[in-house]
Amino acid sequence: MPLDVPLPAELPRRRLRRHWIGAALISIGLLGSILWRLQPSRLAEVFIHLRPLPLVGALGCVVTAGALMALRWGWMLQTQGIRDGFMAAWRGTLVGNALSAALLGALLGDVAKSGWYARREKHSYGRVLLACGLDRACGGVGLVLYGGLSLTAALVWGGGLNLGLPEGTPWKTGALTLLVLLVLMGLLLRSTRRRLQARLQTGIAQWRETRSTLGDRPWILVGAIGVSVVANLLVGGALACGLAAAAPGPLPWTGLLWTFPVIGLAASMPFTLAGAGTRESAAIAIWAAFHINAPVAVTASLVTLTATLVGALPGGLLFWFQQEPGSTPSR
Numbered sequence: 001m002p003l004d005v006p007l008p009a010e011l012p013r014r015r016l017r018r019h020w021i022g023a024a025l026i027s028i029g030l031l032g033s034i035l036w037r038l039q040p041s042r043l044a045e046v047f048i049h050l051r052p053l054p055l056v057g058a059l060g061c062v063v064t065a066g067a068l069m070a071l072r073w074g075w076m077l078q079t080q081g082i083r084d085g086f087m088a089a090w091r092g093t094l095v096g097n098a099l100s101a102a103l104l105g106a107l108l109g110d111v112a113k114s115g116w117y118a119r120r121e122k123h124s125y126g127r128v129l130l131a132c133g134l135d136r137a138c139g140g141v142g143l144v145l146y147g148g149l150s151l152t153a154a155l156v157w158g159g160g161l162n163l164g165l166p167e168g169t170p171w172k173t174g175a176l177t178l179l180v181l182l183v184l185m186g187l188l189l190r191s192t193r194r195r196l197q198a199r200l201q202t203g204i205a206q207w208r209e210t211r212s213t214l215g216d217r218p219w220i221l222v223g224a225i226g227v228s229v230v231a232n233l234l235v236g237g238a239l240a241c242g243l244a245a246a247a248p249g250p251l252p253w254t255g256l257l258w259t260f261p262v263i264g265l266a267a268s269m270p271f272t273l274a275g276a277g278t279r280e281s282a283a284i285a286i287w288a289a290f291h292i293n294a295p296v297a298v299t300a301s302l303v304t305l306t307a308t309l310v311g312a313l314p315g316g317l318l319f320w321f322q323q324e325p326g327s328t329p330s331r
Contacts, residue, residue, distance in 0.1 A: 020102045023273040030277025034284070034298060042295040046246050050299070054245035058238045058303055062311040065234035069093045069139075072227045075220050076135040080127035092117045094315030096132075101274035101312045110136060116319055138221065142228020146236070147261040149229070154258040236260035239279075242303035243287075246296045259286050263301075274308045 035043070067090070074089035095116055100109035110132045118125040239260050243251065266282035267275025283297040 020273075023102060023271070026271055027273040027276035030272065031280065034277070034280050038295055038298065042293075043298065046248075046295045046299040049248065050303070051245045054241040055303060055307075058241035058245070058307040059310060061234040061238040061241060062307045065231045065238075066090075066093055066097060066311055068227050068231040068234070069097070072138060072224045072231070073131070073135050075224050076131040076138070077128070079134060079220060080131045082121075082123055082127060082131065084121055088121055091120075091315075091318060094312075095319045096315065098312040098315030098319060101308060102316065112319075135224075138224040139228050139231075141225050143232050143261065143265075145225070145229050146232040147258075147265075150236070150257045150261050154255055157254040232261070232264075236264055238307050239263060239300065239304045242300035242307070243292075243296070245303055246299040247292065248296070251292070252290060256287075256290060259290075262286060267304075274305055274312065276305050279305065 070086065070090040070093040073093050073096070074084075074086055077084065077089065092113065096109060096113040099112045102109075111129070114129040114132045115125060117123070118128040237260075240253075240256075243256075263279060263282045263286060267279035269275070269278050272278050280298050280301040283301045284294045287297045288294075
């Protein structure tokens with residue numbers, strides 16, 4: 001299948017809105033359940049004593065990680081012969097981050113992002129979609145490496161892994177909640193299944209042409225994976241800053257290193273709005289082994305959520321208000 005085959009460049013907005021509403025409702029339900037179980041006075045006390053400097057650090061981590069992702073996105077576009085410059089890649093990354101935060105799953109977010117970018121910058125949708133797939137693959141490899149480095153650091157300098165779990169953890173309730181989320185996600189993705197399958201098949205068919213390009217320029221992949229490791233480290237750093245802002249005393253940071261990618265992975269599950277609800281649940285369960293109480297864990301997670309949403313807001317506005325009419329030309 002040729003790379004320049006014309007395809008519809010965007011998913012209908014009513015479907016995107018449906019997914020966004022679904023993710024928001026799931027997040028509201030999970031957060032409401034968590035906050036209802038906590039004592040409001042304890043949570044308010046933690047919020048009152050938040051340290052301002054780590055709050056700025058959390059937002060700085062999110063913005064810097066976005067800049068690195070834009071650099072990686074620009075490199076992936078170059079593998080498809082697209083050289084729009086850093087600012088265009090930055091805009092595309094902002095939109096992609098907003099869509100991934102608002103929609104159920106990275107796949108749907110990537111499809112919508114590719115359509116928006118191809119439409120706005122007047123490129124072949126097929127080439128942009130493949131670049132997006134490569135970008136996501138490099139990000140996944142970077143996440144694995146970052147997790148491995150964090151685990152190694154915890155084992156070497158943190159005295160091993162603290163895997164103790166609090167007594168009475170409602171694992172049955174958690175499993176039931178996960179099952180319900182999977183069913184809801186399946187129902188919401190049903191309307192876009194055929195469109196996603198067609199576009200995924202297009203990307204697979206285009207991979208052969210791209211392999212030769214990557215073989216001639218291996219530095220692109222090496223650089224993209226290296227950037228991904230640092231970007232994921234910064235994303236984990238945003239959560240660490242949130243914890244530093246909320247914690248009342250010193251913490252065993254070397255022992256906590258492995259928890260940041262794990263909680264971040266829970267937040268990236270394709271169920272909620274920017275990980276709201278799943279991040280808090282994972283933080284409560286995991287950090288309890290380090291004697292970090294639930295109000296502090298929830299507050300740290302909410303700080304991270306706020307920084308993530310603030311970083312995603314410009315991309316959401318770009319996507320919603322800079323949509324141009326017409327079909328996607330190819331070049």
